Amino acid sequence: MLIKRNLLIFFRDKAAVFFSLLAVLIILLLYVLFLGSTMEEALSSQLGFESDKIPAVMASIVFSGLIAVASITSSMGALQTTVTDKERAYKDFLTSPASSGKITLSYILSSTIIGLIMTFISLILCVAYIAFRGGNLPGFTDCLLLFLTTLLSVLCGNSIVFFITAFIKSGGAFTAMSTVLGTMVGFLMGVYIPIGQLPSSVQWVIKCFPMSHAAAMFKQVLADGELSELFANAPPQVLGELRETFGVVFTYGNYTSGFWFSALVLGSTAALFYGASILVVRD
């Protein structure tokens, strides 16, 4: 019933629903209006040839990152209830026989459900746009991988936001945190600028930020096929370099991360932050 309550509070607040999708909608709009053509031209001139696959490649790379951003921003919207409750309803819950563990779990589950719903909506919008730009629609296996990636991405994003939220007691502080994190997270995941174009130190920051692996996983499912088609006749080394430049994979010394490594990073991060949050909330 508490989960239902948290879901109703979020979905009845049309502004909360809209703002949790705002980041996706703004970038989508900017990309459609002018960013897309600029980035496509830049890629084309960098590669030294033109191809009708370039729009799909560029869109799939940018929007893969955007879906990962949505998984964390939608959690922020969903977890606002926990802070509002600390100011008002929490004392009502605490003077009832329900355990604080049950109350905490209801916040985690409801915000995860909200995160999943909003991220799936973002995913559908983005995949539709990639297809519109000439990209391939994901097949059955890709759909399963996208589902897994979305789930892990939401859990990881949710656990990080939940941990931060455990220290926040006022709506004002939460809004400030959301603004800062919402703005930073896109850069921390290397969504707006290809990672390969950034200084080495910044690249390391991005590689060490767990949510970057969500963006990488989405890119591996949505963009890898497009890249392979674009470079079908090029030497494997060229494709490998581009995968690194666009953050489809990350290299740590001689090790190159793959899909399951990134999945492990997301899962471990979620476990770590949920565990830490429970300790903080209990105290």
Next chain:
Amino acid sequence: MIIEVKDLRKSYGAVTAVNGINFTVNEGDLFSFLGTNGAGKSTTISVLTTLLPKTSGTVIVGGYEPEREAEKIRGLIGIVFQDSVLDPILTVRENLEVRGSLYGLRGLKLKSAVENAVKLTDMGDYANRRFGKLSGGQRRRADIARALINMPKILFLDEPTTGLDPKTRRDIWKLIRELQRTNGMTVFLTTHYMEEAAESDSISVIYKGEIKASGTPLELKTQYCTDILKLTLNSGEYIEQKLNKTIDALPIIAKHEGDIANIEIINGTLDDVFLNLTKIESE
């Protein structure tokens, strides 16, 4: 006795909010806990309702100690907080269902508890309206309905009528008295309105963290305030005399018999008791 407080102290660091207070509340009584803002009322309620741990002393609520048997106390009590804690975006009924679930109520039992609370507070149709759309008086009724969802043995009312218009205050008060009489509930009330406290079975006045007086309204009025006799004689002479007891007016009236143009006896009120008790300390 359903509530027993012995030498209760509560400090926040160097600040002592409650300094060794003692009082008891009999089962089924309407008990008023009076005090100025910052006197220690809310801190005391927070300790009794398991929201805050005490610094020292003994507290027994319904036969249980808050620190060792908090869950049992929480099942026995209902609280109407000073500020409303219900969710504005949910209907009153939805709010009640959520709160009922916190007491382990499910299915038919939950439905029946919600209907009972709606009926007891006479909310009628507006139980299906969103809490945020209700008037101040209707919201207060909904708050009371929430506190009644588990049919508590002890109902804590923290300034339940503050900010309400006189008619709504009277209606809410009538409802509280009815609940107390028909259901045998013990009511623990804090209020700024002395005319509400005048209907109590017993009163304790707290000031700067210490109990200044306890007793029935009559006992307190007898002890801490005086009646005033005002006589206007036919000659135009005006006499004003403080009376220790109302009956002390008789010899004075008898002395001026046949020469009296007007008689007025003003009884001491709880306002006078409260002001006298807090004035003594201020001076």
